[in-house]
Amino acid sequence: xxxxxxxxxxxxxxxxxxxxxxxxxxxxxxxxxxxxxxxxxxxxxxxxxxxxxxxxxxxxxxxxxxxxxxxxxxxxxxxxxxxxxxxxxxxxxxxxxxxxxxxxxxxxxxxxxxxxxxxxxxxxxxxxxxxxxxxxxxxxxxxxxxxxxxxxxxxxxxxxxxxxxxxxxxxxxxxxxxxxxxxxxxxxxxxxxxxxxxxxxxxxxxxxxxxxxxxxxxxxxxxxxxxxxxxxxxxxxxxxxxxxxxxxxxxxxxxxxxxxxxxxxxxxxxxxxxxxxxxxxxxxxxxxxxxxxxxxxxxxxxxxxxxxxxxxxxxxxxxxxxxxxxxxxxxxxxxxxxxxxxxxxxxxxxxxxxxxxxxxxxxx
Amino acid sequence: xxxxxxxxxxxxxxxxxxxxxxxxxxxxxxxxxxxxxxxxxxxxxxxxxxxxxxxxxxxxxxxxxxxxxxxxxxxxxxxxxxxxxxxxxxxxxxxxxxxxxxxxxxxxxxxxxxxxxxxxxxxxxxxxxxxxxxxxxxxxxxxxxxxxxxxxxxxxxxxxxxxxxxxxxxxxxxxxxxxxxxxxxxxxxxxxxxxxxxxxxxxxxxxxxxxxxxxxxxxxxxxxxxxxxxxxxxxxxxxxxxxxxxxxxxxxxxxxxxxxxxxxxxxxxxxxxxxxxxxxxxxxxxxxxxxxxxxx
Numbered sequence: 001x002x003x004x005x006x007x008x009x010x011x012x013x014x015x016x017x018x019x020x021x022x023x024x025x026x027x028x029x030x031x032x033x034x035x036x037x038x039x040x041x042x043x044x045x046x047x048x049x050x051x052x053x054x055x056x057x058x059x060x061x062x063x064x065x066x067x068x069x070x071x072x073x074x075x076x077x078x079x080x081x082x083x084x085x086x087x088x089x090x091x092x093x094x095x096x097x098x099x100x101x102x103x104x105x106x107x108x109x110x111x112x113x114x115x116x117x118x119x120x121x122x123x124x125x126x127x128x129x130x131x132x133x134x135x136x137x138x139x140x141x142x143x144x145x146x147x148x149x150x151x152x153x154x155x156x157x158x159x160x161x162x163x164x165x166x167x168x169x170x171x172x173x174x175x176x177x178x179x180x181x182x183x184x185x186x187x188x189x190x191x192x193x194x195x196x197x198x199x200x201x202x203x204x205x206x207x208x209x210x211x212x213x214x215x216x217x218x219x220x221x222x223x224x225x226x227x228x229x230x231x232x233x234x235x236x237x238x239x240x241x242x243x244x245x246x247x248x249x250x251x252x253x254x255x256x257x258x259x260x261x262x263x264x265x266x267x268x269x270x271x272x273x274x275x276x277x278x279x280x281x282x283x284x285x286x287x288x289x290x291x292x293x294x295x296x297x298x299x300x301x302x303x304x305x306x307x308x309x310x311x312x313x314x315x316x317x318x319x320x321x322x323x324x325x326x327x328x329x330x331x332x333x334x335x336x337x338x339x340x341x342x343x344x345x346x347x348x349x350x351x352x353x354x355x356x357x358x359x360x361x362x363x364x
Numbered sequence: 365x366x367x368x369x370x371x372x373x374x375x376x377x378x379x380x381x382x383x384x385x386x387x388x389x390x391x392x393x394x395x396x397x398x399x400x401x402x403x404x405x406x407x408x409x410x411x412x413x414x415x416x417x418x419x420x421x422x423x424x425x426x427x428x429x430x431x432x433x434x435x436x437x438x439x440x441x442x443x444x445x446x447x448x449x450x451x452x453x454x455x456x457x458x459x460x461x462x463x464x465x466x467x468x469x470x471x472x473x474x475x476x477x478x479x480x481x482x483x484x485x486x487x488x489x490x491x492x493x494x495x496x497x498x499x500x501x502x503x504x505x506x507x508x509x510x511x512x513x514x515x516x517x518x519x520x521x522x523x524x525x526x527x528x529x530x531x532x533x534x535x536x537x538x539x540x541x542x543x544x545x546x547x548x549x550x551x552x553x554x555x556x557x558x559x560x561x562x563x564x565x566x567x568x569x570x571x572x573x574x575x576x577x578x579x580x581x582x583x584x585x586x587x588x589x590x591x592x593x594x595x596x597x598x599x600x601x602x603x604x605x606x607x608x609x610x611x612x613x614x615x616x617x618x619x620x621x622x623x624x625x626x627x628x629x630x631x632x633x634x635x636x637x638x639x640x641x642x643x644x645x646x647x648x649x650x651x652x653x654x655x656x657x658x659x660x
Binding site: 050054056058134135137138139140141142144145146148149150152153156157159160161274275278281282285289314316317319320321323324327328331 | 401447450451456457458460461462464465466467468469471472476585589592596625626627628630631634635637638641642
């Protein structure tokens with residue numbers, strides 16, 4: 001039960017933040033918080049890959065873009081001209097077509113985003129697997145470059161293909177009807193439900209990853225972190241676990257891209273850029289490589305501030321400076337477990353001193 | 365494809381290939397003395413072009429280029445001194461992260477100092493319209509400059525590493541840093557020198573190709589990955605193979621334009637990189653036995 005306490009605290013925190021913003025009349029802040037939540041999803045996935053499996057990935061934005069572009073291109077296909085065909089009938093009888101009204105009052109039929117969600121998960125997992133199997137055999141610099149290369153390929157493809165809208169990206173992506181009354185879209189009225197959807201996703205991902213760390217896979221990964229050769233010798237199938245974690249990280253990024261695209265109503269090639277990938281690495285490094293909570297907190301803080309425009313045009317520079325400073329002075333990350341225990345022992349010391357003081361007073 | 369067109373493609377490929385080779389040589393120099401891949405290598409090329417452009421505003425071209433090379437070399441030295449030296453004991457991942465961080469810093473600094481505008485140094489001889497006729501293909505004299513400088517740099521580097529005491533000391537550091545230290549070689553100084561050298565060579569490359577390919581504050585990261593592809597293609601640690609690989613990649617890219625859309629030019633280079641990494645990480649010209657001993 002102990003391992004879920006922090007998740008519970010997170011849940012309470014999420015609710016408190018929403019209530020407070022509502023009471024203080026600052027509910028507009030929820031928009032950036034929702035978007036940060038999706039970036040946090042990518043960051044904690046990458047944290048697993050980098051911190052726990054020890055694999056650097058400089059292509060995480062590529063997976064994010066795969067998720068986003070998959071749904072953006074699939075759910076904007078107009079199915080009206082296909083009316084009457086067998087394929088159409090099958091989709092219709094399964095309830096997988098949704099009708100919508102355009103600005104001009106025409107009705108168009110769109111594919112249900114549930115299909116594109118499945119596709120987004122499948123494609124990002126597949127891409128991660130196809131890339132992961134050969135790449136995870138590579139060491140250090142080679143692996144970094146290979147994942148970065150993958151990111152650049154995705155970026156170039158979305159930038160250079162007509163289907164993906166080239167430099168303009170894809171816009172007018174319809175909302176994602178998650179449940180009756182809940183829709184993931186940029187609609188002003190659904191801001192609060194969107195905030196909860198996003199953060200519930202983060203909570204679910206955290207639960208999944210925490211369980212993974214404490215499972216057989218997690219133990220295997222930790223053994224691998226100490227010495228890959230030793231783990232191999234002990235019979236741990238290291239490459240298999242590495243691939244599993246890599247795929248999980250990619251799927252989280254893909255899902256994040258999916259939701260973000262429906263929330264924003266579109267996606268552009270900048271989401272796939274190398275700068276974005278580096279940004280995720282920076283967040284994980286700042287949070288402390290093998291520290292899910294660090295990645296969550298720093299991912300939220302940095303993205304929220306960046307989305308609020310606090311850094312202005314120095315946005316990328318801020319990430320670069322933090323990256324360099326952290327690596328030089330606090331390679332363990334800003335939020336270290338030892339720091340937390342330092343604070344704890346500090347308070348313990350104080351309370352002990354208080355006790356000894358009162359004890360002394362009693363004697364005299 | 366006519367014969368002249370064919371030659372035209374070849375010259376275009378060689379020009380672009382030379383700049384890749386410049387970046388790859390930079391990778392090799394640093395890798396050889398430290399085992400570090402400096403992800404900020406592409407940024408040195410950008411800095412060279414930018415500084416030379418600014419200086420050429422108030423001085424002749426030659427001193428402008430010389431100062432650009434010297435200043436960039438100094439920047440390289442400072443980077444080693446301030447950032448890399450205290451990082452020496454960290455993991456490979458830490459090293460990757462910090463050099464990426466440095467590349468962002470250099471790029472953002474360039475954006476701040478100059479701006480988003482694309483700049484180009486003036487042609488060394490002649491102008492945009494002047495051309496030399498070689499077997500029917502019309503090429504800019506600047507292409508000959510690029511080729512000439514590449515040849516001079518590579519042969520200069522070869523002699524420096526092979527026949528000068530400093531060059532031999534640098535090679536000793538790459539073979540075995542501890543043994544080199546025991547022999548009285550100041551390894552710190554050699555590492556610093558290797559950063560200065562690779563920054564300077566990158567900057568020179570940036571100056572020479574600037575009239576043809578232009579200089580932009582964000583050009584570094586693209587060059588970094590192409591340069592790395594070339595370094596791997598040639599086999600890490602071998603500057604001469606890097607030049608051959610650079611020309612090869614340049615030619616492949618140039619001819620790819622005639623088949624594929626322009627936007628996919630970079631995709632080809634990266635696919636080659638991925639294939640080489642997976643299939644033959646020692647590179648086309650490297651021995652797999654030697655590479656298995658290296659720690660990437």
